[in-house]
Amino acid sequence: MSIDLKTIKHISKLSRISVDEKKAEKLAGDLNSIFDFIEKLNELKTDNVEPLTSVAETTLKLRSDEVKSKNLRDQVIKNSPKENEDYFVVPKVIE
Amino acid sequence: MSDITKQSLSELVENIKSKKLSSSEVTKAFVERSDKSKELNAYITEDYANALNKAKIFDEKPDLNLKLPGIPMAVKDLFCTRDLRTTAGSKILNNFVPTYESTVTQSIWNEGAILMGKLNCDEFAMGSSNETSFFGSVQNPIDKNLVPGGSSGGSSSAVAAQLTPITIGTDTGGSIRQPASFTGTVGLKPTYGSCSRYGIVAFASSLDQAGPMAQNVRDCALLHEVISTYDEKDSTSIEFKRNEYSKELTKDIKGKKIGIPKEYRVDGMPKEIEDLWKKGIEYAKDCGAEIIDISLPHTNYALPTYYIVAPAEASSNLARYDGVKYGFRAEGENLIDMYEKTRSEGFGAEVQRRIMIGTYVLSSGYYDAYYLKAQKVRKLIKNDFDDAYKKVDAILTPSTPSSAFKIGEKTNDPVSMYLNDIFTVPVNLAGLPGISIPAGHDAKGYPLGLQIIGKAFDEQNILNIAYAMEEKINFKNNITDWWLK
Numbered sequence: 284m285s286i287d288l289k290t291i292k293h294i295s296k297l298s299r300i301s302v303d304e305k306k307a308e309k310l311a312g313d314l315n316s317i318f319d320f321i322e323k324l325n326e327l328k329t330d331n332v333e334p335l336t337s338v339a340e341t342t343l344k345l346r347s348d349e350v351k352s353k354n355l356r357d358q359v360i361k362n363s364p365k366e367n368e369d370y371f372v373v374p375k376v377i378e
Numbered sequence: 379m380s381d382i383t384k385q386s387l388s389e390l391v392e393n394i395k396s397k398k399l400s401s402s403e404v405t406k407a408f409v410e411r412s413d414k415s416k417e418l419n420a421y422i423t424e425d426y427a428n429a430l431n432k433a434k435i436f437d438e439k440p441d442l443n444l445k446l447p448g449i450p451m452a453v454k455d456l457f458c459t460r461d462l463r464t465t466a467g468s469k470i471l472n473n474f475v476p477t478y479e480s481t482v483t484q485s486i487w488n489e490g491a492i493l494m495g496k497l498n499c500d501e502f503a504m505g506s507s508n509e510t511s512f513f514g515s516v517q518n519p520i521d522k523n524l525v526p527g528g529s530s531g532g533s534s535s536a537v538a539a540q541l542t543p544i545t546i547g548t549d550t551g552g553s554i555r556q557p558a559s560f561t562g563t564v565g566l567k568p569t570y571g572s573c574s575r576y577g578i579v580a581f582a583s584s585l586d587q588a589g590p591m592a593q594n595v596r597d598c599a600l601l602h603e604v605i606s607t608y609d610e611k612d613s614t615s616i617e618f619k620r621n622e623y624s625k626e627l628t629k630d631i632k633g634k635k636i637g638i639p640k641e642y643r644v645d646g647m648p649k650e651i652e653d654l655w656k657k658g659i660e661y662a663k664d665c666g667a668e669i670i671d672i673s674l675p676h677t678n679y680a681l682p683t684y685y686i687v688a689p690a691e692a693s694s695n696l697a698r699y700d701g702v703k704y705g706f707r708a709e710g711e712n713l714i715d716m717y718e719k720t721r722s723e724g725f726g727a728e729v730q731r732r733i734m735i736g737t738y739v740l741s742s743g744y745y746d747a748y749y750l751k752a753q754k755v756r757k758l759i760k761n762d763f764d765d766a767y768k769k770v771d772a773i774l775t776p777s778t779p780s781s782a783f784k785i786g787e788k789t790n791d792p793v794s795m796y797l798n799d800i801f802t803v804p805v806n807l808a809g810l811p812g813i814s815i816p817a818g819h820d821a822k823g824y825p826l827g828l829q830i831i832g833k834a835f836d837e838q839n840i841l842n843i844a845y846a847m848e849e850k851i852n853f854k855n856n857i858t859d860w861w862l863k
Contacts, residue, residue: 294737299717301721316792317735317792321748324755334753336584338808364707
């Protein structure tokens with residue numbers, strides 16, 4: 284299998300990470316060597332194996348629907364790179 | 379007392395409880411040694427003035443019934459600490475000051491310990507040498523320009539160099555045990571679900587666990603006892619009967635059945651690792667354990683499985699860093715451009731690589747071939763352990779396939795870096811507890827570790843085996859303080 288530059292560009296778009304040509308070429312090299320290594324899994328037949336989604340063999344606990352944290356507005360906004368009163372500010376989305 | 383920093387955690391606790399030492403004296407000693415040890419680059423953020431102040435307050439009305447009375451401690455910078463910057467070793471969180479505290483660190487402060495600062499680590503815990511940190515690589519106190527392991531490299535360096543009496547790290551694929559092995563220290567990765575993940579910067583949520591890193595097994599057991607709690611804020615936290623691990627610690631392991639998995643004898647493993655393992659088997663026999671050969675047939679598939687599961691979960695967890703709510707933001711022409719520039723400038727190369735791998739294996743058309751396949755193989759790996767534990771109580775392996783390497787030696791080859799975790803990754807995939815203890819030195823005089831893997835929730839048993847073997851091994855760390863002027 285080979286991951287080409289077009290695929291790298293596609294993944295970069297999905298990942299929201301910008302890449303230029305030079306970075307894309309480096310990434311293609313790295314990802315190809317990593318995927319060569321991952322391909323080893325194809326040696327195994329797994330048709331009748333149940334996928335393991337969690338090692339903790341418990342069902343999720345239910346809890347009562349109570350508000351435990353409140354008035355956190357200042358805390359929530361505290362680390363924002365840019366805010367205006369109660370809002371996070373981002374570049375204009377709608378013209 | 380100039381030798382305060384040479385004391386183990388247990389000795390310091392004893393000396394504070396018997397009033398031979400005050401918290402201020404102890405804190406001052408560790409702060410001074412940390413301050414003189416900047417060349418190690420173990421700290422990302424120092425909080426010395428606050429620590430000294432808290433020690434003074436503790437001494438005014440000391441509560442000597444606590445488990446960690448007035449003990450200063452630095453922690454891995456992956457744990458959110460209220461009002462103290464938490465970076466996860468990343469530029470993207472360079473200016474992040476949490477407004478809440480992680481459950482694990484809160485448990486530690488509740489027992490009287492005092493925060494000294496935040497320790498360096500690989501960016502988002504993605505690395506095996508601490509070289510992916512935005513804040514630079516960390517020196518191993520064993521030798522100049524030697525990596526301390528990773529991702530908890532600042533933690534292992536700080537414990538080995540006695541900048542902190544004890545610390546906590548996190549372990550997703552070996553990030554506590556491998557650095558412990560590289561620095562001649564003890565590191566425990568608890569069973570998945572024993573320690574709360576609340577307030578720990580997430581990497582791969584089905585694998586991440588916090589755990590203690592210490593100079594000896596007793597200290598490790600004591601800190602584990604403090605941090606292993608059920609927490610409703612973590613939906614995968616598990617309620618089970620937790621031991622008083624340090625009180626119940628015993629060297630009596632007579633008749634314990636210890637398994638030796640033949641698949642861990644990997645191609646190209648250095649002879650000194652093989653010899654160390656053989657020596658470990660003899661030590662275990664000397665302690666009265668019974669040695670049984672076992673098979674974990676899917677061992678070779680653990681790393682490829684890990685390098686699908688962990689990046690997949692990471693790509694999802696790290697989607698939150700978008701430059702909007704917190705952390706670094708790069709300006710962009712529009713919203714998408716801002717996201718892309720923020721993430722491209724804010725994440726380092728290894729993190730970007732893993733996000734891309736994860737995004738790819740989860741993307742449309744590839745999910746079944748990679749992610750689903752990996753989850754199935756993960757089941758086979760867990761089944762291997764389940765089968766083995768029908769015959770044995772614990773498993774003994776080397777911790778790492780080599781001793782610590784030089785800074786820069788493996789940075790250009792991601793796969794060779796990943797191979798560091800070959801013996802530790804299966805334990806995370808199966809959610810089991812594992813402990814690394816120092817067991818010898820290689821020809822260069824660098825420490826080597828042995829790993830004891832337990833059944834789920836059976837931390838007491840592996841701590842006991844480690845405790846018994848530690849006495850037989852009688853390991854001495856050879857640290858010359860070369861970095862002190």
